[in-house]
Amino acid sequence: MKNLPILLIFFAHSVFAQNLxxxxxxxxxxxxxxxxxxxxxxxxxxxxxxxxxxxxxxxxxxxxxxxxxxxxxxxxxxxxxxxxxxxxxxxxxxxxxxxxxxxxxxxxxxxxxxxxxxxxxxxxxxxxxxxxxxxxxxxxxxxxxxxxxxxxxxxxxxxxxxxxxxxxxxxxxxxxxxxxxxxxxxxxxxxxxxxxxxxxxxxxxxxxxxxxxxxxxxxxxxxxxxxxxxxxxxxxxxxxxxxxxxxxxxxxxxxxxxxxxxxxxxxxxxxxxxxxxxxxxxxxxxxxxxxxxxxxxxxxxxxxxxxxxxxxxxxxxxxxxxxxxxxxxxxxxxxxxxxxxxxTPIGQLIHPGTDAALTEIVANTPPVKSPVTGAPGYSWSVSGGTFSVRIQNLGTEVLNSVQVLASGYGKDLPFICIYDAFVNRPFTDLNLAPGADTLLYLGEIAAPYVSGADALSWELCFWTAVPNNKMDSNHENDYHCQVFEPTTSTFGPNSPELRIFPNPVQDLLYLELPHERPGPCQIFDAAGRLVLTAHAENRDSGFAVVVDQLPAGIYFLQMQQAWGRFVKK
Incomplete structure (x- = not known):
């Protein structure tokens, strides 16, 4: 080959710090x-x-x-x-x-x-x-x-x-x-x-x-x-x-x-x-x-x-x-x-991080275990449990975004290329003031393969990361762990005993349960954010929740007795 000179490229850095x-x-x-x-x-x-x-x-x-x-x-x-x-x-x-x-x-x-x-x-x-x-x-x-x-x-x-x-x-x-x-x-x-x-x-x-x-x-x-x-x-x-x-x-x-x-x-x-x-x-x-x-x-x-x-x-x-x-x-x-x-040259982070704590895990519906075969060492599948987590803003700035993660509660593929079941959910537009907290709905958390001992006492640990797309200033309050005992009952994707009408809804969402009055309910939007906490009121046509202030969209309603989904138009 020809004796070509090695081409050097030097990029001039600004004399002013970029403060990233x-x-x-x-x-x-x-x-x-x-x-x-x-x-x-x-x-x-x-x-x-x-x-x-x-x-x-x-x-x-x-x-x-x-x-x-x-x-x-x-x-x-x-x-x-x-x-x-x-x-x-x-x-x-x-x-x-x-x-x-x-x-x-x-x-x-x-x-x-x-x-x-x-x-x-x-x-x-x-x-x-x-x-x-x-x-x-x-x-x-x-x-x-x-x-x-x-x-x-x-x-x-x-x-x-x-x-x-x-x-x-x-x-x-x-x-x-x-x-x-x-x-x-x-x-x-x-x-x-x-x-x-x-x-x-x-x-x-x-x-x-x-x-x-x-x-x-x-x-x-x-x-x-x-x-x-x-x-x-x-x-x-x-x-x-x-x-x-x-x-x-x-x-x-x-x-x-x-x-x-x-x-x-x-x-x-x-x-x-x-x-x-x-x-x-x-x-x-x-x-x-x-x-x-x-x-x-x-x-x-x-x-x-x-x-x-x-x-x-x-x-x-x-x-x-x-x-x-x-x-x-x-x-x-x-x-x-x-x-x-x-x-800085003496180690000061020019733009400090913030602090999003995870303080509580809420089981909206209980997890269910079912036997599986064909995966040595893993005798159960856990599914059906839906969960929310409580996030508190312990930083000094408004918390607008955070990611919620989890792992270590089971396997997705127990053969060939093994990897853990995991959660990685981003949440945005939180607008959470310093000191305030809120519930974030995660939906179903499932593990296709769980060992027999782990299925008896199924531990879930959730934690936060990258609050406001920054490093977290306190990693000791980021996580919360809780042990659940999965039942052997089966639940459908929606609670069969709850009737929600009309669906889609405009102003009043009626809730009907056999033989009991609907209890307090929480409503989450499609992104998992808690948007409304309410009690069903006794109306002429039954018990209803006022949802006229909600924008159009798909929502998840959760009560202690039952759960379901509805569309606001």
């Missing part, structure tokens, strides 16, 4: 992989989201403006699993994405794709699943190698792709078994990190080892970023931070935390990492001297990526929710969401 704070929940559990600035000051986020256990997950890409508003989002539903691991924004508004796709019962492949400004892909390259040819690396990093080629590094190889059609033009096997990020200190070469040390990769795809690993055989370099004056910074698995150039290591420092990300603002670097049970954020100069730093001690806030944000620092990561122990492991029933937020 957003948290968002698309699936049940999320995996954040990459965070990149765009040429116009927005941010691209890449990763995946899926069901509990992450057995099935979709690749995720989102774009956020400088105020933290979601501009666009895209899901990659390819096979059973997809993850976006690397992003490369281009100066013209397009971007390149790379990652991994696979199935839970057969092999996988990497992928590289070019997306235009309308978020449609211009080409998408991965393994040919019919002929099993042209495998793509599991992408660790992406680099614009020239104006017509892009380089993908990962899983032991460097692959050069055509920007025109995504064809693989050349491939180089890299020494060693692991290759992480890469960085471009200047236009002459890329620095690649891996098990063999730090290597310069030139445009003709030749390699030169700059920093050999030496005697540290059991460790490797895994994070790297470019600085100024041909200098670059890299982190080794034994927590050693090095500053180096083409002559070798200039200085090094043994850190007391494990780095998850490193980013440069030009003369300085930002580091993010885990130290014992908290996270450490630091800013250091080109000689690795500490300029400022702070700790994030909330164990449920996990920063994974770091980027300079004017005089401040932008962090992105996961937020854990649910009953303790809250964990971001595949066996955990906890949920975790994405978040993106700006912090």
């Amino acid at each position: 704070h957003i948290a968002w929940q698309r699936g049940f559990q999320h995996d954040l992989q990459d965070l990149k600035a765009t040429a116009d000051g927005s941010w691209l986020v890449g990763g995946s989201y899926g069901v509990p256990g992450m057995t099935f997950r979709a690749g995720y890409m989102g774009r956020f403006d400088s105020d933290g508003v979601i501009e666009r989002e895209l899901s990659l539903n390819i096979l059973e699993q997809a993850t976006v691991t690397a992003l490369l924004p281009l100066a013209d508004g397009r971007w390149i994405a790379g990652g991994i796709i696979n199935g839970c019962d057969f092999g996988g492949s990497g992928f590289v794709a070019l997306y235009d400004t309308t978020w449609e892909y211009q080409w998408f390259t991965s393994l040919d699943w019919v002929t099993l040819t042209n495998p793509v690396v599991f992408v660790s990093s992406l680099h614009l190698f020239s104006d017509s080629t892009v380089l993908a590094i990962g899983s032991g190889k460097a692959q050069l792709f055509s920007m025109k059609n995504g064809d693989i033009l050349e491939e180089l096997t890299l020494p060693g078994y692991y290759h992480g990020g890469a960085a471009a200190p200047n236009s002459a070469y890329l620095m690649v990190s891996g098990t063999e040390g730090l290597m310069a990769l030139f445009p003709d795809l030749t390699l030169k080892t700059i920093v050999p690993l030496g005697s540290a055989f059991s460790t490797y370099f895994y994070e790297i970023t470019a600085g100024q004056d041909d200098r670059f910074f890299a982190v080794r698995e034994d927590n050693t931070l090095v500053a180096a150039d083409t002559t070798g290591i200039l200085t090094s420092l043994k850190l007391n935390y494990h780095v998850t990300d490193i980013a440069s603002d030009g003369p300085n670097i930002w580091l993010c990492g885990r130290q014992n049970n908290f996270y450490r954020i630091e800013k250091r100069d080109k000689n690795l001297n500490l300029l400022t730093g702070f700790n994030l001690t909330d164990p449920d806030i996990l920063p994974i990526r770091v980027q300079p944000d004017g005089p401040n620092v932008l962090l992105a990561g996961w937020e854990l929710h649910g009953p303790p122990p809250r964990q971001n492991t595949l066996s955990s029933t906890s949920s975790w969401n994405f978040w993106l937020a700006s912090f």
